[in-house]
Amino acid sequence: MYTESVENYLKAIYKLSSRQGGGYASTKAIAEVLEVRSASVSKMLQRLEKMGMVHHRSYQGVQLTSQGRRIALRTIRRHRLLETYLYEVLGYSWEQLHSEAELLEHYISDLFEAKIDEALGFPTHDPHGDPIPSKEGKMPDIQHIALANVEVPGEVVIARVPDSSAQFLCYLKEVGLLPKVSLKVLRKEPFNGPLLVVLGDREQVIGREVAGKIWVKKKRDLIDGGRIDEENS
Template identity: 40%
Template sequence: MPVSDLSHAAQDYLKLIWNATEWSSTPITVSVMAERLGVRPSTASDGIKKLAKQGLVTHAPYGSIELTAEGREHAVAMVRRHRLLETFLVQVLGYGWDEVHDEAEILEHAVSDFLIARIDDHLGHPTRDPHGDPIPSADGKPHLPQGILLSDAGPESEVVITRISDDDPEMLRYFTELGLAPDVRLTVRERRPYTDVTTIRRQGSDHDADLGPVAAAAIWVVAG
């Protein structure tokens, strides 16, 4: 069954399950899915039961939800659509990186596989989206980069940003003001554990910036 034959709700559920475990080893539960989708737990539970009957997920009662091989294939296809669309909107149509998530959420259900392939060709087969999230290849192979949370980097570390979470558009606008984006080099100047503040300095800047715990946990870095 091609992913386009699934309902929009099923596509959203599968993509959410994949996204939730892409950067975390903690399996997702029905209650967490309901919260992220903005639906009642009973609605999320019914959706998972339908996916289980289709052989796309496994779910133990009151336990975690896991993708089957077929479910994973469909989920990765949806992730690929979403991230290619985000990249197209930024690079070709001039959207800001804080504007593309909701647009891609709508478009990903409407585009054909043929159009996605043409977008991929036009963009030169990008390997990551504007936020640094890896774009799976056409054969469904994900490319998870190495990295740690900025909040886990030690004092005086020289690091390079590899990914910034796109969950909060307002935070993305704040990061833009600070000049923070994928490939930007930073020095972790100080960690203040009792106030949970991370002080950074962007390469080329002569000013420090203090990031709170939510902001520091939204940025992934590698040693630079």
């Protein structure tokens, strides 16, 4: 059993490293993600290195060891299973899931994790579209691109959205930018201007910053092992 702080650090390092294709996570980046001082991060990284959880390289940062990666993926798996359970079984709203799962993920047992996985029918993605690592500690390979980078004209399906900001999730829900929803990109204004998309039977303007946070895949691709629902096409 590891402390909440240890698991949060390992999870943050995993996500930061993944963004760089398996590179190093810097002290500064970890401090920004966890909203703590760099001095506190340095102290914890020394502790994690002694525990065999990370490798440290001067002037570059840290990488997870196989043990650190295993704990990080277990924590992420529990978080995403909990989000799915809270949403599908307990009726939590979309924007409430992340903060609640953050509290619970550190305290459930292996048995409880297995029970909710079974009760949910062994889901592969959480309500925000994020892949759920397997119980063996494997993260599914995903091939998504940011909506902001889609070529015009382009027909895509929303695959994932960030879950950490409740305010941002409320906005996405309000305008209908949800996972598995299809849309067509009609135009991208120059100089980092907004996108014009067709969403259902209406046109919607989406700011470039927002579009950069929404991950999509081509409409012909599969989602969750099945074809895109026609009702969302």
